[in-house]
Amino acid sequence: MNFDDKVPIYYQIKTVIYDRIIAGELAPGEKLPAVRQLAVSLTVNVNTVQRALREMIEEGVVTSQRGRGNFVTTDTNVIETLRQDLITRNLKQLYERLHRLNIDDQEIINELVTYIERRARQNESNGKN
Amino acid sequence: MNFDDKVPIYYQIKTVIYDRIIAGELAPGEKLPAVRQLAVSLTVNVNTVQRALREMIEEGVVTSQRGRGNFVTTDTNVIETLRQDLITRNLKQLYERLHRLNIDDQEIINELVTYIERRARQNESNGKN
DNA sequence: TATAGTGTAATAGGAAGCTAATACACTAGG
DNA sequence: CCTAGTGTATTAGCTTCCTATTACACTATA
Numbered sequence: 001m002n003f004d005d006k007v008p009i010y011y012q013i014k015t016v017i018y019d020r021i022i023a024g025e026l027a028p029g030e031k032l033p034a035v036r037q038l039a040v041s042l043t044v045n046v047n048t049v050q051r052a053l054r055e056m057i058e059e060g061v062v063t064s065q066r067g068r069g070n071f072v073t074t075d076t077n078v079i080e081t082l083r084q085d086l087i088t089r090n091l092k093q094l095y096e097r098l099h100r101l102n103i104d105d106q107e108i109i110n111e112l113v114t115y116i117e118r119r120a121r122q123n124e125s126n127g128k129n
Numbered sequence: 130m131n132f133d134d135k136v137p138i139y140y141q142i143k144t145v146i147y148d149r150i151i152a153g154e155l156a157p158g159e160k161l162p163a164v165r166q167l168a169v170s171l172t173v174n175v176n177t178v179q180r181a182l183r184e185m186i187e188e189g190v191v192t193s194q195r196g197r198g199n200f201v202t203t204d205t206n207v208i209e210t211l212r213q214d215l216i217t218r219n220l221k222q223l224y225e226r227l228h229r230l231n232i233d234d235q236e237i238i239n240e241l242v243t244y245i246e247r248r249a250r251q252n253e254s255n256g257k258n
Numbered sequence: 259t260a261t262a263g264t265g266t267a268a269t270a271g272g273a274a275g276c277t278a279a280t281a282c283a284c285t286a287g288g
Numbered sequence: 289c290c291t292a293g294t295g296t297a298t299t300a301g302c303t304t305c306c307t308a309t310t311a312c313a314c315t316a317t318a
Contacts, residue, residue, distance in 0.1 A: 007135050008275060023231040034294060045277050050296075066295050067284035087227065091244040094223045098216065102152040105245050112241055115220040116234050137305060163264060174307050179266075195265050196314035 001042050009044060010051040017056065021072055022083045032062065032070040130171050138173060142181040150190065150201055151212045161191065161199040 001016070003009050020026045032038070035053065039046045053070060056062040060078055064070050073079065098108045130145070132138050149155045161167070164182065168175045182199060185191040189207055193199050202208065227237045 006137060006140055010275080011135055019226075019229045023229060035296090036294080047278090047297095048276060051275085053295090064295065065285085067286080067293080069294060083230065086230070087232075087240060088244070090223055090226050091241055094219055094241075095244065095248070097148075097219050100148045100152060101212065101215070103216075105249070109238070109242060109245065111216060112220055112223075113238060115217070115224065116238065119224070120234070139305080164266090165264080176267095176308090177306060180305090182265090193265065194315085196263080196316080198264060 001044075010048050010055075013038075013042060013044070013049060013052040014055055017052070018061065018082060018086070021061065021079060022086065026072050028072055028076055028079065029074045030072045032072065034069060130173075139177050139180040139184075142167075142171060142173070142178060143184055146181070146185065147190065147211060147215070150208060151215065155201050157201050157205055157208065158203045159201050161201065163198060 001012075003012050017026070017032070026032065033041070035046055035049050038044075038049045042049065053062060053064070057064050057070075060075070061073055061082060062070050063073060095108060098111070103111070130141075132141050146155070146161070155161065162170070164175055164178050167173075167178045171178065182191060182193070186193050186199075189204070190202055190211060191199050192202060224237060227240070232240065
């Protein structure tokens with residue numbers, strides 16, 4: 001994987017797994033890949049994967065069954081809460097950062113719209129070739 | 130200061146100083162606070178401040194004059210580039226994250242607008258009391 | 259020219275994160 | 289019962305970040 005060297009790897013692993021759960025790619029109750037398998041596919045040590053799992057288990061998003069595997073919680077409320085928190089946290093992060101740069105509310109929205117439009121155009125022209 | 134324990138402190142210091150430069154609170158050519166002063170006000174070691182400054186100097190945003198102080202570059206192009214990069218980087222970060230959560234373009238914009246509106250309402254009701 | 263204010267460098271020590279390696283505990287299935 | 293697949297724990301060693309401390313280099317000015 002492509003890790004940001006400014007953030008602990010175990011934390012980034014937690015992030016990508018949470019993202020997959022929230023996106024529905026890992027359904028409630030579904031079995032996660034085995035820790036050793038995850039370690040290989042992420043090119044990372046088993047202990048690092050375990051560190052990420054430990055926190056996900058503590059937070060009730062994953063349940064662990066020794067000898068069987070790790071499973072996504074079946075409690076959809078937990079997942080929905082996670083989803084909302086994550087969205088809000090990311091919006092807040094963008095908002096406060098741009099605000100510190102003296103960019104006001106309307107400008108922040110404009111910047112995002114422009115960014116998305118530019119991106120759409122670029123995808124389009126890439127698709128043509 | 131209030132540091133995020135997931136990101137190196139020196140990197141966060143760089144961030145806040147860049148933000149102040151971009152926001153215009155630190156004008157081109159202006160003298161930065163002395164390293165020892167910064168260390169005290171950030172409750173951090175001088176070497177940590179120096180580490181942040183070293184990178185800002187390497188990137189041409191700050192110039193250093195031994196015995197005199199550190200100064201914001203007078204090259205406004207550098208600052209403008211910094212500003213644009215920073216905005217784009219943050220928009221990209223939000224966009225790609227929400228996209229990974231299966232939220233499409235229009236929804237991303239809606240989420241941001243809603244967030245800003247909610248925030249405005251809360252500020253208003255706080256102001257009343 | 260002395261002194262206060264500034265940047266810079268270097269050392270030592272501690273904490274956190276990561277890797278590597280090994281071992282142990284439990285489950286499912288032949 | 290044995291074995292393969294799984295989670296968990298422990299130890300040792302390395303690197304990065306941070307702190308504390310001391311020292312040195314340069315500038316401005318009284």
